[in-house]
Amino acid sequence: QKGSFLEHITIQDSFPIGPEQLEAAAKHTLPEEVFGHIRSGAGGEETLRKNRTAFEKYSIIPRCLSNVSQVDTSIRILGKEYTFPFMVAPIGHLKMVHEEPDYAIAKVAASMNIPYIQSTVTARSIEEVSEAVPEGPKWFQLYWSNNDAISYSMAERAEKAGYEAIVVTVDTVMLGWREDDMRYQYSPLKKGYGKANYVQDPAFQKGLKEGQDEIDSIIENLHHPHLHWDNIAELRQRTNLPIFLKGILHPEDAKQAIEAGIDGIVVSNHGGRQMDGIIPSLEALPAIRKAVGPDFPLLFDSGIRRGADVIKALALGADAILLGRPYAYALALQGEAGVQKLFANLAQEVSVSMALSGAKTVEEVKQLTLKASNYSL
Numbered sequence: 001q002k003g004s005f006l007e008h009i010t011i012q013d014s015f016p017i018g019p020e021q022l023e024a025a026a027k028h029t030l031p032e033e034v035f036g037h038i039r040s041g042a043g044g045e046e047t048l049r050k051n052r053t054a055f056e057k058y059s060i061i062p063r064c065l066s067n068v069s070q071v072d073t074s075i076r077i078l079g080k081e082y083t084f085p086f087m088v089a090p091i092g093h094l095k096m097v098h099e100e101p102d103y104a105i106a107k108v109a110a111s112m113n114i115p116y117i118q119s120t121v122t123a124r125s126i127e128e129v130s131e132a133v134p135e136g137p138k139w140f141q142l143y144w145s146n147n148d149a150i151s152y153s154m155a156e157r158a159e160k161a162g163y164e165a166i167v168v169t170v171d172t173v174m175l176g177w178r179e180d181d182m183r184y185q186y187s188p189l190k191k192g193y194g195k196a197n198y199v200q201d202p203a204f205q206k207g208l209k210e211g212q213d214e215i216d217s218i219i220e221n222l223h224h225p226h227l228h229w230d231n232i233a234e235l236r237q238r239t240n241l242p243i244f245l246k247g248i249l250h251p252e253d254a255k256q257a258i259e260a261g262i263d264g265i266v267v268s269n270h271g272g273r274q275m276d277g278i279i280p281s282l283e284a285l286p287a288i289r290k291a292v293g294p295d296f297p298l299l300f301d302s303g304i305r306r307g308a309d310v311i312k313a314l315a316l317g318a319d320a321i322l323l324g325r326p327y328a329y330a331l332a333l334q335g336e337a338g339v340q341k342l343f344a345n346l347a348q349e350v351s352v353s354m355a356l357s358g359a360k361t362v363e364e365v366k367q368l369t370l371k372a373s374n375y376s377l
């Protein structure tokens with residue numbers, strides 16, 4: 001730890017300090033339906049709530065007297081080094097909060113050497129993002145398409161554009177039951193905020209029916225209940241990029257992913273937005289780590305808000321985490337500068353949390369002891 005004892009207390013900027021204030025500020029600023037779309041979860045939001053309370057069930061038992069004057073936050077995943085144990089979760093339709101969301105986020109991620117996982121449903125396409133922000137690690141999140149040819153085509157485009165990995169989201173074969181969106185009749189998809197990757201795709205254009213509206217066709221394509229391991233096997237044949245599956249929660253699915261030649265998993269319940277009543281991601285993590293063994297790349301999301309959460313997820317088996325909703329709020333409030341401040345603050349908080357837990361490296365964080373309490377909150 002460089003700097004002085006009071007370094008982080010004396011940071012002064014106009015950015016809300018802490019995730020609770022950040023969310024409150026976004027609520028104050030954004031139109032109700034937009035804030036509702038980002039904040040809300042599926043159904044009665046049981047899983048959304050549990051994603052947070054799960055963190056409070058685990059306590060870190062810190063180590064001390066271990067000379068933490070140098071803390072190294074870097075990680076290695078599939079042979080690549082990244083500076084922090086967090087990545088940018090794919091969030092679609094961010095044009096609902098900002099004019100040029102994808103470039104802004106990709107730029108911040110590149111400046112910090114953290115992977116930017118671009119959603120399928122962004123305002124700018126794979127090619128546009130890679131041209132505007134050629135530097136920095138970029139991964140592509142793929143929503144499978146009802147027309148398999150589009151999925152394979154998008155994967156091919158990502159590989160050609162120099163993306164480092166494909167993240168196939170497997171928990172969104174249809175849209176979750178989202179009552180805020182129903183209440184406000186709000187669909188960012190219908191507004192065209194996430195169409196770039198489709199309209200620029202040759203397989204999409206080929207599949208467009210005579211006179212069919214592009215947005216209607218995208219909506220039709222996003223519904224893909226047929227998704228099956230056979231599709232993943234086919235994708236495995238077609239791309240040289242590492243493939244991650246996002247949304248795995250059962251250890252048996254994790255084992256099957258390994259058998260299918262998959263390179264990594266994102267343990268996630270989509271921030272409680274897809275199926276309500278399902279297990280909080282954090283509680284699913286230890287059994288999945290056990291099932292896949294110590295060296296298989298495991299990423300984690302759903303509920304991460306601050307440094308201690310990152311430490312807990314790493315200690316329970318994750319190699320890195322994905323940050324979701326908070327950066328959408330930061331982008332809404334202060335654009336690129338807001339995202340920059342949020343990630344810089346998280347980086348600092350992670351570093352301080354590592355030091356105060358007695359861990360000098362991410363590998364040492366993974367060895368920390370957590371006490372699981374069995375009371376329910």
Ligand code: FNR
Binds near residue numbers: 089268272273324325
């Ligand atoms: C998402 N998420 C998501 N996931 C994905 O694979 N593709 C996508 O396009 C989106 N879009 C999206 C939009 C919005 C508004 C939210 C809040 C989330 C899920 C996202 O990647 C991640 O799994 C969750 O955000 C994690 O939960 P927390 O940490 O944000 O609560």
